Amino acid sequence: MGDDPSTPNRRDAGRPRGASVVAAVLAATRAELAESGLDGLSVDRVARRAEVNKTSVYRRWPTKEALVAAAMDGLRTEFADSPDTGNLRDDLHALAEPIAEFLSRPEGKALARAAIGTGATSEIAALASRRMTEQASPVFAIATRARGRGEWHDDTDPQQVIFSLVGAIMHRVLLEDADPTGRWLDSLVDLLHRGAAATPVAPPDRTTP
Amino acid sequence: MGDDPSTPNRRDAGRPRGASVVAAVLAATRAELAESGLDGLSVDRVARRAEVNKTSVYRRWPTKEALVAAAMDGLRTEFADSPDTGNLRDDLHALAEPIAEFLSRPEGKALARAAIGTGATSEIAALASRRMTEQASPVFAIATRARGRGEWHDDTDPQQVIFSLVGAIMHRVLLEDADPTGRWLDSLVDLLHRGAAATPVAPPDRTTP
Amino acid sequence: MGDDPSTPNRRDAGRPRGASVVAAVLAATRAELAESGLDGLSVDRVARRAEVNKTSVYRRWPTKEALVAAAMDGLRTEFADSPDTGNLRDDLHALAEPIAEFLSRPEGKALARAAIGTGATSEIAALASRRMTEQASPVFAIATRARGRGEWHDDTDPQQVIFSLVGAIMHRVLLEDADPTGRWLDSLVDLLHRGAAATPVAPPDRTTP
Amino acid sequence: MGDDPSTPNRRDAGRPRGASVVAAVLAATRAELAESGLDGLSVDRVARRAEVNKTSVYRRWPTKEALVAAAMDGLRTEFADSPDTGNLRDDLHALAEPIAEFLSRPEGKALARAAIGTGATSEIAALASRRMTEQASPVFAIATRARGRGEWHDDTDPQQVIFSLVGAIMHRVLLEDADPTGRWLDSLVDLLHRGAAATPVAPPDRTTP
DNA sequence: TGATAACCGAGACGGTACGTCACGTCTTTAA
DNA sequence: TTAAAGACGTGACGTACCGTCTCGGTTATCA
Incomplete structure (x- = not known):
């Protein structure tokens, strides 16, 4: 006794939490x-579906919110890196595509609905925002590159571009119940590209003399 | 059976539904x-708040959805007529402004949340869509006028403009919990105006020769 | 309108309680x-046993105590009138017999256990006391009659006789898990009869000269 | 596994049981x-109150019953020896007094309640019976002495006297929530003394010639 | 004017879910 | 081996809403 360095602040005592339980519940x-x-x-x-006891759920996730947030946290889609395609339009498309893909999937839809349904202050909305921010961050790199090429309109806020993009996709997916398919997405990207671009943009498919 | 003409085909017998109940419940x-x-x-x-019996609520609105839809139906904001301002940019702004205003109000937020939260097939979402369509319909007139003035970019789908507008506002209001204030809305309208316009648009504050 | 005497203090509004539910639950x-x-x-x-919903139970009996008390209230054994047999000993026996019988039955045992187990201040104990008092009340009549015949010992408190009787039976039934059968009860009554009587009592079966 | 003397034939290996745990838990x-x-x-x-782990409780006392019984076992009141006062009445009083005292104390009440509440076949009831039997055993000696003095009524079962005594006290303490005070106890002993005695007993305060 | 039919308040009822608590068993690390 | 720590399944707790139902009492309209 005395200055025993091995103070028993046992943080790892007790039966460890079964990993299977977590996985089953989140699934x-x-x-x-x-x-x-x-x-x-x-x-x-x-709990019934996970073949786990209700108390085991409450032990970890005290609220329904926390449970949903945790479940969603496992969705980390790998849409982090958008490549440098050399021109603004394709950069934007490369940015938009995985977002559209994510929001098409049932889980993605569910996350979006949950985030909006529970209100902006909820844990779920915070999570969704974080996700969105992660995903949206490349837009600044894109804008910088475009500006370097003289392609970016000075008055355009990069965030507003990405939020319009996301907002339009959400509107389509969540309210119109339509898929953000290739043609539609192309068209949307074109619209915002023209809005963000410094100079008029030639129609993508018609050849200009 | 029997062709008795005086058969009590009384469809309007009985005590009529008190109008006050409807108002109280919806409020x-x-x-x-x-x-x-x-x-x-x-x-x-x-029912408790309306000082009305639960039964009287269920008699009229069989589901929670129907109740909410009915309540929202009373919100008819008068944002139907957007004036002809003579130029595309201001037409778009005149279109966007009341939408932003509606979505800033608590009831507007609630309707939007409800519409998104309950899924695209719900009665509430249908109502919201109807509202949106009513409101969005002028965009076609705007586009036509702009096209007449040579202001409209041929490849642009008017619907996509309006949905991007609404989507961006929803994103800001419902997820970022920020107001779609004047400056922000101006900037958004500018972005989409540039996207929709046929020719490059001069920055709104810098005068071009 | 006006001074309507038939003020709607409707005490019988609402769907009446199904009698079958009460019966099933109490049983x-x-x-x-x-x-x-x-x-x-x-x-x-x-609730499961009564094939009734849990909430229907809680609606009526807010606590477990109240439920048990109500169930026990239905046990009203008809042991109210003990006849005048003409002598003290038989009067006492006539008083003791139905008590013993009641405490032998499973429900009687359960009531007694519950009353004692929950503490003297509980609703159940109050009920048990009431029952006991109802049953014990004839002891005063018995004492009065006996005193008239010169059979009652002046210093004896009638209540103490009945409580000793009940206490002894409870002890036998609840702690010894034995039946308060005829011979045993006879013997107990004899003991207390001798205690309560003014004069020595001859043994019941041996003839005295 | 040979006869290696240094082989840990450890019968006393491992962490020894802390004696303090038992005491703390029972208290x-x-x-x-x-x-x-x-x-x-x-x-x-x-366990929380004893600042001991639940597991440590279950290790020793597998059921709640056993725990309670063990806790009660520590109550050994020293009411074993009732002196020979030379007459039956005072012998009975000397026997009754410590019983009444025990049942007045909170722990005594709790034991009695527990014994009755858990049913006659329970470990607790068995313990209580044992206690009671230990305490009651002197009644036989008392009866024998009284019989020697010609004071004992032949038909009286000594056990029935003691059980009536205990039963009456329990009734008073557990159901009436009253103390078995001196005067009340005196009166009860008198009643049973008269019942047990061979000859009529003079009132305790009036002198007979 | 009186029958008829709907409305309305009140509340019972069977459900389902809520979030909490205690039980007794177990698995782990530390002494 | 004992102890502390805590996860886990089980099951009950008492509450809140759900949507349906059965009442008694109230208005209207229509015959």
């Missing part, structure tokens, strides 16, 4: 979310 | 919606 | 009590 | 029992 949560939406989501059913 | 619904959001909404509480 | 409660004892009693199980 | 159990009664008793709370 079940994602499945339920995709099927029934956020407010059709019941902890009881999630 | 209570709107209030609860603004306070607690869509899934914090309980018929029991609405 | 189930008694059965569970007899099987599992007081703290083996679960509202969940009672 | 906590008694405290909780007195506070919350038998079914307000939770192993979790006991």
Whole structure:
């Protein structure tokens, strides 16, 4: 006794949490979310589906929010790096494409719905925002490159471009229930490209003399 | 059976539905919606708040959806007529402004959240879409006028302009929890104006020779 | 309108309570009590057994105590009138017999256990006391009659006689798990009769000269 | 595994059981029992109060019953020897007094309640019976002495006297929530003394010639 | 004017889910 | 081996809403 350096601040005592439980619950949560939406989501059913006890769910995730957020956190789509295609239009398209893809998937839709449905202050919305920010960050690099090439309109806020993009896609996916397919997305990117570009842009498919 | 003409085909017998009940319930619904959001909404509480019996609520609106839709139907903002300002940019701004205003109000937010949260097939989303369509319809007139003046870019789909506008505003209001204020909205309209316009647009504040 | 005397203080509004529910629940409660004892009693199980919803149970009986008390209230054994047999000893026996019988039955045992187990201030104990008092009241009549015949010992408190009687029976039934059968009860009554009587008492079966 | 003397034939290896754990747990159990009664008793709370782990409780006492029984076993009141006062009445009083005293104390009450509440077949009831039997055993000596003095009524079963005594006290303490005070106890002993005695007994305060 | 039919308030009812608590078993690390 | 720590399945707790139902009492309209 005395200045015992090995103070028993045992932080790793006790039976460790079974990894399988976490996985099963989160998977079940994602499945339920995709099927029934956020407010059709019941902890009881999630637990039943994961073949895990309700208390085991509550032990880790004290609120439904936290559970959904955790489930969504596992969705980390790898859409981080958008390549330098050499021109603004294709850079924007490369940025938009994985976002559209993500929001087309049931889980992506569910996350978006949940984020919007629960309000801006919710944990879920925060998560979604974080995701979006991660994804949106390349837009600054794109803008910088474009500006270097004289392609960027000075008055354009890069964030506004990306948010318009995302907003339009969300509108299409969540309210119109339509897919953000290739042609549609092309057209949208063209629209915003013209808005962001310094000079008039030739129509993409018609050859200019 | 029988061709008795005096058969009591009385369709309008009985005590008529009190109008006050409708008003009270819808008002209570709107209030609860603004306070607690869509899934914090309980018929029991609405009825209690309206000082009306639960049965009287269910008699008219069989589902929670229908109730919310009816409540929202009373929101008819008068944003139908956008004037002809003589140029595309201001036409677009005149179109965007009331939308932004509507989505800033608590009830507007609530409607948007509800529409998105309940899924694209829901009655509420249908209502929201209808509202949006009503509001968006002038965009075709705007496009036609602009085309007449040689201001409209041929490849631009008017719908896509309006949906980008709405989507960007929704993103700002519902996810970023920020107001779509004058400067921000100006900037957004500029962006989309440039996208929709046939020719390069001079920066709004710098005079070009 | 005006001074309407028939003020709508409708006490009988609403759907009337189904009598069958009450009966089923109380029966189930008694059965569970007899099987599992007081703290083996679960509202969940009672409801399941009665094929009634849990909420329907809670609607009427807010606590487990109240439920048990109500169930026990249905036990009103008809042991109110003890006849005048003409002598003290038989009067006492006539008083003791139905008590012993009641405490031998499973429900009687359960009530006694519950009353004692939950503490003297509980609703159940109050009920048990009431029952006991109802039953014990004839002891005063018995004492009065006996005093008239010169059979009652002046210093004896009638209540103490009845409480000794009940206490002894409870001890036998609840702690020794033995039946208060005829011979044993005879003997107990004899003991207390001698204690309560003014003069020495001859043994019941041996003839005195 | 040869006969290596230094082979750890460790029969006493491992961490020794801390004696303090037992004491702490039993003390906590008694405290909780007195506070919350038998079914307000939770192993979790006991462990927390004793600042001991739940596991350590279960290691020693596999059931709640066993725990309570063990806790009660520490109550050994020293009421074993009742002196020979030379007459039956005072012998009985000397026997009754410590019993009444024990049942007045909170722990005594708790034990009695627990014994009755858990049913006759429970470990606790067995313990209580054992206690009672230990305490009651002198009644045979008392009866024998009284019979020697011609004071004992032949038909009286000594056990029945003691059980009536105990039963009456329990009734008073557990159901009436009253103390078995001196005067009341005197009166009870008188009643049973008269019942047990061979000859009529003079009132204790009036002198007979 | 009176029957008829709908409205309305009140509340019972069977469900489902909520989030919490205690149980007793188990698995792990530290002493 | 014991102890502390805590995960885990089980099951009950008491509450809140859901949507349906059965009542009694109230208005209207129509015969």
